[in-house]
Amino acid sequence: MAKSECLIKDEHMMLKQKSTGPIKGIHWQITDTCNYQCEYCIDRQLNRKSFRSGFSDQITISKVLDAIRQLPGSWQIKFGNNESTLHPQFLDICKEISNSRHTICLATNFSSSRNKLKKLIDICGVKLDFVTASLHLSQTDVEEFIEKSIWFNTVKNSHTEFIVTNVMTKENFDKLTLIRNKLDKQGIEFRFQILKDKGKYVTYPEEIEKYIEDKLSANQELLRSKSFFGKECYTGNLYFVIDLNGNAYRCYRMMKDGYLGNIVKGTFARYSEPTPCLALKCACALAVDNNLVLFRERRNIARITKYLSHSHVFDMKLRKRTIKRFINQ
Numbered sequence: 025m026a027k028s029e030c031l032i033k034d035e036h037m038m039l040k041q042k043s044t045g046p047i048k049g050i051h052w053q054i055t056d057t058c059n060y061q062c063e064y065c066i067d068r069q070l071n072r073k074s075f076r077s078g079f080s081d082q083i084t085i086s087k088v089l090d091a092i093r094q095l096p097g098s099w100q101i102k103f104g105n106n107e108s109t110l111h112p113q114f115l116d117i118c119k120e121i122s123n124s125r126h127t128i129c130l131a132t133n134f135s136s137s138r139n140k141l142k143k144l145i146d147i148c149g150v151k152l153d154f155v156t157a158s159l160h161l162s163q164t165d166v167e168e169f170i171e172k173s174i175w176f177n178t179v180k181n182s183h184t185e186f187i188v189t190n191v192m193t194k195e196n197f198d199k200l201t202l203i204r205n206k207l208d209k210q211g212i213e214f215r216f217q218i219l220k221d222k223g224k225y226v227t228y229p230e231e232i233e234k235y236i237e238d239k240l241s242a243n244q245e246l247l248r249s250k251s252f253f254g255k256e257c258y259t260g261n262l263y264f265v266i267d268l269n270g271n272a273y274r275c276y277r278m279m280k281d282g283y284l285g286n287i288v289k290g291t292f293a294r295y296s297e298p299t300p301c302l303a304l305k306c307a308c309a310l311a312v313d314n315n316l317v318l319f320r321e322r323r324n325i326a327r328i329t330k331y332l333s334h335s336h337v338f339d340m341k342l343r344k345r346t347i348k349r350f351i352n353q
Contacts, residue, residue, distance in 0.1 A: 128148055132155070161190070
């Protein structure tokens with residue numbers, strides 16, 4: 025094995041180890057379409073009248089891949105939101121990333137054929153860090169989904185973590201507990217996600233709350249109950265989101281000041297350091313999962329004010345409202 029390949033694998037294994045430091049990552053949205061129409065979808069896929077751009081084109085893909093190759097160290101490249109596997113070049117993109125020093129995480133509705141999933145496994149090898157399969161009861165055959173999950177868990181690389189998730193609703197509680205028990209017997213981890221209504225996490229009846237309290241997806245409870253406003257965060261520096269047109273954002277457009285430029289146009293630039301979070305509620309689980317939020321750092325009103333004065337938020341009324349939010353916390 026070539027020395028460079030050994031170094032890449034060693035760096036990958038270090039990344040896989042649990043760390044208290046920030047884990048560098050990118051959420052690359054290569055499409056804004058999905059083949060499912062889930063009633064609770066946060067991307068509003070149920071509304072087919074909403075404007076969709078489709079897929080990233082070849083120019084954008086090439087430019088983003090070039091930008092990824094130039095990143096220092098090893099980064100996790102996550103594909104999620106909508107259904108990335110629908111992109112005609114999805115496997116080709118994964119192959120390019122797997123041949124670099126970076127790794128891949130995939131969140132999918134698991135609608136891809138077994139043949140395509142096996143190709144993904146073979147292409148990525150140890151570089152496929154994580155696969156999250158989302159079960160949507162109204163959109164798929166449950167028994168088929170379970171069988172495919174058991175198969176995937178058997179054929180995947182031993183370095184790839186695999187879990188099944190589902191958005192909990194009061195109506196599907198009983199059915200989901202049975203499904204979870206089936207998967208648990210097969211050694212497959214099943215985690216619940218909390219339903220959002222109008223952008224806010226819902227509260228369930230006491231019976232459901234008690235059952236799911238230790239069975240939630242990573243950091244769901246923290247995201248549900250905490251505000252990170254004013255906390256220093258590495259998003260924009262060691263983590264960012266890229267949309268299908270090459271626009272880059274600090275996180276999921278939760279803040280007015282989060283645009284990092286366009287990679288295709290050559291205007292993209294990362295922040296040089298962690299900056300204050302300006303969102304009252306964080307919807308980005310990866311910011312917490314990847315240790316990007318500096319929870320131990322005290323909120324600093326002077327730091328927030330200075331950041332706002334040098335940011336792209338030029339609206340004075342918005343600045344005043346932002347400072348007021350901090351004071352009222």
